[in-house]
Amino acid sequence: MKLNLQTRERIFAASLIVPCFLFVSVFAFYPILYSFYLSLHRIILTLPALGQKFVWFQNYRQLFQDRIALHSLTNTLIFVFSSTFFELIFGLVIAMVINRHFRGWGVVRAAVLVPWAIPTVVSSQMWRFIFNDKYGLLNYIAFGSDVASYKAWLADPLYAFLAVIAADVWKTSSFAGLLILAGLQTIPDELYESARIDGANAWQQFWRITLPLLRPALLIALLFRTMDAFRVFDLVFVMTQGGPADSTNVLQFYGYKKIFAEGLMGYGSTISVLVFLITFVIAILYIRMIGSGLIQEKT
Amino acid sequence: MVRRSFPSPFIILTLLACFIPVFFISGCEKKPEETVTTVRFVTWKPNQPEVWDEIVALFENENPDVKIERETGPHSSTAFHDLLTQKLKNRSRDVDVFFMDVIWPSEFAAAGWAMPLGELFPVSERSAFLDGAILANTYDGKIYGVPLFVDSGVLYYRTDLLKKYGFSPPETWERMVDQAASIVAGEKKEGTGIYGFSGQFKQYEGLVCNMMEYILSNNGRMIDPVTGKSDLMEKASIGAVRFVRDRIIGNVAPRGVLTYQEPESLDVFIQGKAVFHRNWPYAWEVSNNPGRSAVAGKVGISRLPHFPGGESHSTLGGWQLGISSYSENKEAAWKFVKFLSSERVQKIIAVKSGKAPTRKILYGDREVIQANPHFAGMRDVFATAYPRPRSPLYPAISNILQRYFSKAISDPGSDLEKEAEAASEEINRIVALGR
Numbered sequence: 001m002k003l004n005l006q007t008r009e010r011i012f013a014a015s016l017i018v019p020c021f022l023f024v025s026v027f028a029f030y031p032i033l034y035s036f037y038l039s040l041h042r043i044i045l046t047l048p049a050l051g052q053k054f055v056w057f058q059n060y061r062q063l064f065q066d067r068i069a070l071h072s073l074t075n076t077l078i079f080v081f082s083s084t085f086f087e088l089i090f091g092l093v094i095a096m097v098i099n100r101h102f103r104g105w106g107v108v109r110a111a112v113l114v115p116w117a118i119p120t121v122v123s124s125q126m127w128r129f130i131f132n133d134k135y136g137l138l139n140y141i142a143f144g145s146d147v148a149s150y151k152a153w154l155a156d157p158l159y160a161f162l163a164v165i166a167a168d169v170w171k172t173s174s175f176a177g178l179l180i181l182a183g184l185q186t187i188p189d190e191l192y193e194s195a196r197i198d199g200a201n202a203w204q205q206f207w208r209i210t211l212p213l214l215r216p217a218l219l220i221a222l223l224f225r226t227m228d229a230f231r232v233f234d235l236v237f238v239m240t241q242g243g244p245a246d247s248t249n250v251l252q253f254y255g256y257k258k259i260f261a262e263g264l265m266g267y268g269s270t271i272s273v274l275v276f277l278i279t280f281v282i283a284i285l286y287i288r289m290i291g292s293g294l295i296q297e298k299t
Numbered sequence: 300m301v302r303r304s305f306p307s308p309f310i311i312l313t314l315l316a317c318f319i320p321v322f323f324i325s326g327c328e329k330k331p332e333e334t335v336t337t338v339r340f341v342t343w344k345p346n347q348p349e350v351w352d353e354i355v356a357l358f359e360n361e362n363p364d365v366k367i368e369r370e371t372g373p374h375s376s377t378a379f380h381d382l383l384t385q386k387l388k389n390r391s392r393d394v395d396v397f398f399m400d401v402i403w404p405s406e407f408a409a410a411g412w413a414m415p416l417g418e419l420f421p422v423s424e425r426s427a428f429l430d431g432a433i434l435a436n437t438y439d440g441k442i443y444g445v446p447l448f449v450d451s452g453v454l455y456y457r458t459d460l461l462k463k464y465g466f467s468p469p470e471t472w473e474r475m476v477d478q479a480a481s482i483v484a485g486e487k488k489e490g491t492g493i494y495g496f497s498g499q500f501k502q503y504e505g506l507v508c509n510m511m512e513y514i515l516s517n518n519g520r521m522i523d524p525v526t527g528k529s530d531l532m533e534k535a536s537i538g539a540v541r542f543v544r545d546r547i548i549g550n551v552a553p554r555g556v557l558t559y560q561e562p563e564s565l566d567v568f569i570q571g572k573a574v575f576h577r578n579w580p581y582a583w584e585v586s587n588n589p590g591r592s593a594v595a596g597k598v599g600i601s602r603l604p605h606f607p608g609g610e611s612h613s614t615l616g617g618w619q620l621g622i623s624s625y626s627e628n629k630e631a632a633w634k635f636v637k638f639l640s641s642e643r644v645q646k647i648i649a650v651k652s653g654k655a656p657t658r659k660i661l662y663g664d665r666e667v668i669q670a671n672p673h674f675a676g677m678r679d680v681f682a683t684a685y686p687r688p689r690s691p692l693y694p695a696i697s698n699i700l701q702r703y704f705s706k707a708i709s710d711p712g713s714d715l716e717k718e719a720e721a722a723s724e725e726i727n728r729i730v731a732l733g734r
Contacts, residue, residue, distance in 0.1 A: 008314055045388060046691040046692060047409060047733055048411055067726075134555065134567075145660065147492060152557065152558060154557075154558045155554045155556075155557035241503055242500070243501060243709075244557045244558070245502070245705045246502070246705060246706060247709075249702075257698055261380065261694045262695040263384070265694075280495075
């Protein structure tokens with residue numbers, strides 16, 4: 001039996017795609033669809049007698065009246081915007097630094113990646129110790145041996161929130177830096193050369209050449225960081241458990257509490273679906289922006 | 300191109316074929332015929348692991364047909380709950396015997412996770428245990444756990460400092476705050492930095508335990524035991540919360556207590572940095588252990604203070620042994636539970652790790668009292684300790700309470716009435732789910 005070239009190519013293509021498709025279906029599509037299915041039910045694990053009742057969108061209606069959910073949504077949004085903002089700025093600085101070749105460049109490049117390589121749970125513990133009110137490094141740096149003025153940073157609603165942001169920025173700036181570095185390396189040296197010949201100073205080169213050409217890389221870094229920041233959980237879990245005064249409660253942590261501690265499977269799934277929808281919309285917006293950015297470049 | 304495209308599906312199949320036998324081999328691995336039953340015990344990391352090693356070894360010696368496999372979970376009750384319920388939800392067979400915090404039996408019973416012990420643990424047996432501890436294990440008239448040891452909040456104080464300033468242990472919270480303030484001021488003049496009080500005020504379960512003691516001792520209540528509705532709006536309840544916010548946090552206690560669970564707050568005390576300390580009975584052994592504590596031998600213990608017109612109340616804590624409904628070795632599991640909760644083993648635990656036993660008779664035992672002289676005077680405290688609300692929805696109620704208390708005491712300008720009202724509404728909504 002002889003198949004024509006096109007059919008054979010199609011079979012080949014399909015055989016390459018199927019494993020990947022199966023993988024994504026089992027580990028991504030199925031959980032998402034199942035969460036959505038659960039979110040339309042009232043399921044209370046500790047009250048099995050109530051059964052699994054189909055309630056249409058009642059959980060969603062309740063979610064938008066739940067002041068704690070709205071509070072943790074606000075917290076999440078503030079966290080996402082501020083941490084992503086600082087991560088991109090520091091990431092840009094890191095990328096510019098390791099893009100230069102200087103003595104000890106290899107060491108610096110490796111050192112920059114260390115925070116990103118440490119598991120979040122471990123680095124969150126570390127930050128919890130740094131902010132500790134009795135033996136924390138931050139207190140030692142700020143007040144030295146003047147133990148009486150040591151502050152309990154994580155006991156203050158505002159400082160605790162800032163502490164979580166700081167820990168996230170420290171940890172993931174280098175990841176943003178790595179993505180931006182990839183963008184930097186695609187900028188041809190000739191552009192800078194001709195700019196220098198035209199008498200442009202470093203500042204002008206940065207604003208007129210580096211930044212515009214970095215746009216796609218910056219957008220990709222932004223996309224990754226925003227979506228990742230939306231899923232913030234481990235930092236809060238280790239550092240503050242959502243406290244004090246619920247000031248560091250974020251959506252994912254709230255959903256976790258609902259499902260794992262309180263056994264409210266239906267309502268907890270509703271929160272997961274909300275997080276999914278928000279990240280999904282953001283992803284689509286960004287991909288459109290990146291897509292158009294790339295097209296502009298090519299034409 | 301054409302040639303290359305053909306073999307590829309075969310390559311993939313071959314690759315898959317390589318993995319398939321692995322599944323089969325691991326799946327069909329034949330276990331040797333065992334005459335020894337393995338009982339899997341989900342426990343937490345104990346303060347004195349050597350005591351537990353000794354007890355398990357003793358059991359295995361006496362019961363050569365049963366082997367105990369321990370799985371150690373996190374120390375924090377909340378984290379332990381998440382781990383354990385995750386296994387039970389999935390009907391895991393890796394769990395035979397497990398620890399239950401005093402607040403879980405209702406939940407585990409209603410969810411069908413804990414096996415009703417019925418005839419194994421008859422009423423005649425139960426009467427040997429403290430009544431409150433038995434009540435905590437009862438849901439809908441059936442018993443689901445065997446209490447192993449009880450906890451109740453007590454007040455620790457520095458005997459040397461109280462003596463130096465001519466104070467006797469405080470009866471009321473007001474007095475405790477005043478004594479603490481004058482001792483702190485006096486010590487400061489001599490150049491010693493010390494705080495007045497340390498307790499557990501982080502946003503977690505322990506916060507509910509601490510706050511309940513203030514509220515009850517002001518004749519208030521968190522939850523109406525009959526209707527299950529919130530009583531946080533009552534004047535007495537709000538008054539107690541206000542006292543903690545205005546007089547304790549950031550005054551006699553450092554603001555850092557808002558981030559403290561038991562270990563952190565105990566550290567402050569055993570380093571000699573606090574005059575008064577609220578904790579569970581285990582802190583007695585630790586704070587009098589010269590290897591760990593800078594104040595060994597200078598520690599006193601008493602009932603918790605109360606508000607004028609109120610009575611001292613301690614929160615009931617403690618741990619129970621339950622058997623999973625999905626266990627395949629229920630008989631051996633019960634053997635182990637019976638052994639652990641026996642008078643003999645409870646005595647070992649009481650003497651060596653300072654846990655308060657659940658069997659009444661041990662409060663008259665010479666060796667137990669010798670190791671824990673405070674038990675003699677504390678028996679009433681253990682016997683009358685007040686349970687937290689018993690409901691299968693307690694975890695949800697507790698999260699609301701934790702949030703309310705943390706908000707109320709972290710912010711000196713918080714509007715207590717408004718916060719209490721919002722928390723009450725949320726609690727009543729949760730309670731209505733179960734009706």
